[in-house]
Amino acid sequence: MKIAGNDILIQSLIKEEVEYIFGYPGGAALHIYDAIFNQNQIQHILVRHEQGATHAADGYARATGKPGVVLVTSGPGATNAITGIATAFMDSIPMIIISGQVAKHLIGTDAFQETDMIGISRPIVKHSFSVESAEDIPEIVKQAFYIATSGRPGPVVIDVPKDTTSPDELFDFVYPDSAHIRSYNPPISPEKKQIERAVEAMLKARQPVIYAGGGAINSNASSELIKLNDILDFPVTNTLMGLGVYPATHKRFLGMLGMHGTYQANMAMHNADLIIAIGARFDDRITNTPKLFAPNAKIIHFDVDQSSVSKIIEANIAVFGQVKDSLQEILNELESRRNEIDEKKLDDWKQQIKYWKEKHGLDHKMHLSESNEHPIMPQAVVQHVYNITNGDAFITSDVGQHQMFAAQYYHFDEPRKWINSGGLGTMGFGLPAALGVKLAFRDSEVVCITGEGSIQMCIQELSTCTQYNLPIKIININNEALGMVKQWQDMNYSGRHSESTYQSSLPNFVELVESYGHVGIKIEKNSDLKKGLEEAFAIKDKLVFVDVYVDPDEHVYPMLVAPNGSLKDMWLSKDNKV
Amino acid sequence: MQRELSIILENKPGALVRVVGLFHQRGYNIESLHVDPVTDLTKFRYIEERLDLKLEENEVSHLLIKTTVSDNLLRQILRQINKLIDVLLAEENLDT
Ligand SMILES: Cc1ncc(C[n+]2csc(CCOP(=O)(O)OP(=O)(O)O)c2C)c(N)n1
Numbered sequence: 001m002k003i004a005g006n007d008i009l010i011q012s013l014i015k016e017e018v019e020y021i022f023g024y025p026g027g028a029a030l031h032i033y034d035a036i037f038n039q040n041q042i043q044h045i046l047v048r049h050e051q052g053a054t055h056a057a058d059g060y061a062r063a064t065g066k067p068g069v070v071l072v073t074s075g076p077g078a079t080n081a082i083t084g085i086a087t088a089f090m091d092s093i094p095m096i097i098i099s100g101q102v103a104k105h106l107i108g109t110d111a112f113q114e115t116d117m118i119g120i121s122r123p124i125v126k127h128s129f130s131v132e133s134a135e136d137i138p139e140i141v142k143q144a145f146y147i148a149t150s151g152r153p154g155p156v157v158i159d160v161p162k163d164t165t166s167p168d169e170l171f172d173f174v175y176p177d178s179a180h181i182r183s184y185n186p187p188i189s190p191e192k193k194q195i196e197r198a199v200e201a202m203l204k205a206r207q208p209v210i211y212a213g214g215g216a217i218n219s220n221a222s223s224e225l226i227k228l229n230d231i232l233d234f235p236v237t238n239t240l241m242g243l244g245v246y247p248a249t250h251k252r253f254l255g256m257l258g259m260h261g262t263y264q265a266n267m268a269m270h271n272a273d274l275i276i277a278i279g280a281r282f283d284d285r286i287t288n289t290p291k292l293f294a295p296n297a298k299i300i301h302f303d304v305d306q307s308s309v310s311k312i313i314e315a316n317i318a319v320f321g322q323v324k325d326s327l328q329e330i331l332n333e334l335e336s337r338r339n340e341i342d343e344k345k346l347d348d349w350k351q352q353i354k355y356w357k358e359k360h361g362l363d364h365k366m367h368l369s370e371s372n373e374h375p376i377m378p379q380a381v382v383q384h385v386y387n388i389t390n391g392d393a394f395i396t397s398d399v400g401q402h403q404m405f406a407a408q409y410y411h412f413d414e415p416r417k418w419i420n421s422g423g424l425g426t427m428g429f430g431l432p433a434a435l436g437v438k439l440a441f442r443d444s445e446v447v448c449i450t451g452e453g454s455i456q457m458c459i460q461e462l463s464t465c466t467q468y469n470l471p472i473k474i475i476n477i478n479n480e481a482l483g484m485v486k487q488w489q490d491m492n493y494s495g496r497h498s499e500s501t502y503q504s505s506l507p508n509f510v511e512l513v514e515s516y517g518h519v520g521i522k523i524e525k526n527s528d529l530k531k532g533l534e535e536a537f538a539i540k541d542k543l544v545f546v547d548v549y550v551d552p553d554e555h556v557y558p559m560l561v562a563p564n565g566s567l568k569d570m571w572l573s574k575d576n577k578v
Numbered sequence: 579m580q581r582e583l584s585i586i587l588e589n590k591p592g593a594l595v596r597v598v599g600l601f602h603q604r605g606y607n608i609e610s611l612h613v614d615p616v617t618d619l620t621k622f623r624y625i626e627e628r629l630d631l632k633l634e635e636n637e638v639s640h641l642l643i644k645t646t647v648s649d650n651l652l653r654q655i656l657r658q659i660n661k662l663i664d665v666l667l668a669e670e671n672l673d674t
């Protein structure tokens with residue numbers, strides 16, 4: 001059967017088992033939208049801004065592990081998608097972005113809504129394609145999905161000139177079974193020699209730490225990691241991106257490390273003799289000053305991306321390959337050498353870590369007082385949300401203090417439950433991401449923990465939630481300020497709050513969300529906090545927006561001393577620096 | 579120290595600019611650049627062997643880039659270039 005380019009594109013997406021397209025129409029994409037109208041296998045989700053489409057697709061991808069699909073028109077549609085593409089790129093999230101383009105004969109003429117999408121997006125995509133002819137679409141779509149989801153995942157742009165989706169010209173539709181790209185061969189199996197060396201180092205270590213990041217989640221390596229550590233019994237820390245890959249309630253879990261990591265995680269890393277990095281990239285929020293990073297540690301680095309290894313911190317043993325496969329091989333090797341494991345060897349180290357944790361670990365009690373003599377503490381908000389949802393919800397977040405409190409006080413026991421923009425740090429991510437997660441998991445609790453600054457960056461997506469009836473929960477930790485900016489100004493600029501407050505210009509959030517048909521709840525007093533949150537979570541069929549006014553002066557601690565600090569140099573409170 | 583990188587990439591629109599763009603994005607400087615489509619394959623048979631594929635005339639381009647970098651940075655640049663989807667092989671040119 002012969003079909004037109006626009007149908008070829010949509011049929012190709014159907015072959016890739018795409019459930020949702022997140023998009024927004026416009027001139028250059030109209031043929032494609034017509035093809036969407038004429039089928040019912042893929043549901044299109046009409047967002048209110050293209051940035052929302054990219055974050056929603058991103059949230060869907062992070063929660064499901066499947067690529068998110070975005071469709072935008074040329075020009076402003078394409079440029080509006082850029083922030084979301086960069087967000088996905090920095091966190092290695094599989095995403096396909098289909099951008100309309102002006103017809104081929106108009107390219108280069110500054111035609112209406114023409115923009116060089118391939119050029120603009122080049123530094124923030126894993127790869128991109130420009131469609132030359134409708135006949136090429138199946139091959140391009142196949143390759144795009146293959147590239148986006150294999151090796152180190154990432155976003156792939158397909159730029160589609162309008163004439164290549166014209167309904168007037170018909171072609172045979174044959175979809176390829178597999179993609180082969182001769183110049184692209186992501187590593188598959190790790191080298192045996194490196195596996196042996198890694199196991200040797202693990203058996204010798206006296207002060208080891210496992211440091212696992214987002215790559216371990218992308219590779220679905222959680223169960224291998226847990227099995228491996230059932231044998232090794234090493235302390236484990238996760239990056240902001242890795243939270244959930246090792247159960248937070250496990251007795252060997254140290255908490256998150258880095259800029260706002262726990263005291264025990266940062267101290268363990270600093271004093272380690274062996275660091276086992278698993279799908280983590282020694283980002284500057286983790287290492288603090290690289291020269292001062294973990295001075296006595298040998299480094300084993302597991303990664304699928306060779307260019308991430310020895311980029312910042314030189315690895316002594318590099319294991320390239322899907323970390324899931326590499327960990328499985330480590331497990332096999334370790335099984336055969338199990339008799340060499342000396343459990344006692346780690347006793348002193350475990351004792352030391354226990355001491356650190358008891359001395360300066362996160363305090364879970366201090367914030368929970370119900371007395372109205374104190375303002376509500378933001379940490380308490382997250383702790384209540386954790387308790388009410390039994391630690392089982394999907395939590396999306398934005399960027400700022402609220403994000404760090406969420407990461408610190410919501411204890412994730414499973415991967416893909418904590419959805420946040422770690423690499424780019426994109427305010428505005430949380431709400432659209434939650435919408436994408438909810439579409440994939442209709443029966444699960446999906447909560448966006450946000451701040452009054454961030455939520456306003458994509459607040460228009462409240463309308464999308466109305467249209468598709470997506471009863472997510474939004475917890476707005478309202479400190480009436482760009483809190484994280486203000487914290488830095490307090491600490492580094494003698495409290496000069498340059499442009500970090502809004503001078504009573506905030507909207508009445510309750511009335512705002514009600515105008516979209518949602519439920520709004522305002523909480524201002526400690527004594528109302530628990531009750532108010534319980535009330536919110538008892539509502540199952542509506543989006544509930546909880547506007548919680550918290551202590552505007554609270555800071556996030558621990559906080560690494562920077563610049564020129566190491567991982568052991570932290571602020572533990574406003575006046576305690578260690 | 580100045581080094582020469584030898585890069586074989588698909589002779590496709592947009593492939594070259596990805597390599598050149600990468601130098602800019604990562605803050606490396608290009609001191610000299612030369613590119614030709616490969617018409618005489620005899621010099622590149624070793625690539626066919628190493629990558630287990632068959633090249634056709636004009637199907638790939640040969641790019642030579644001179645840049646001044648340390649050993650560590652060179653390794654990093656080569657890994658990043660090799661990661662580009664359209665690049666078949668990037669290595670230091672030790673012949674010059
Ligand atoms: C798009 C974007 N612009 C600016 C920033 C810089 N930034 C980081 S945190 C922050 C403040 C966020 O305020 P809010 O959402 O209220 O969170 P809070 O820190 O108050 O909890 C800003 C402006 C950013 N991360 N993203």
Ligand SMILES: [Mg+2]
Binds near residue numbers: 400451478479
């Ligand atoms: Mg705020």
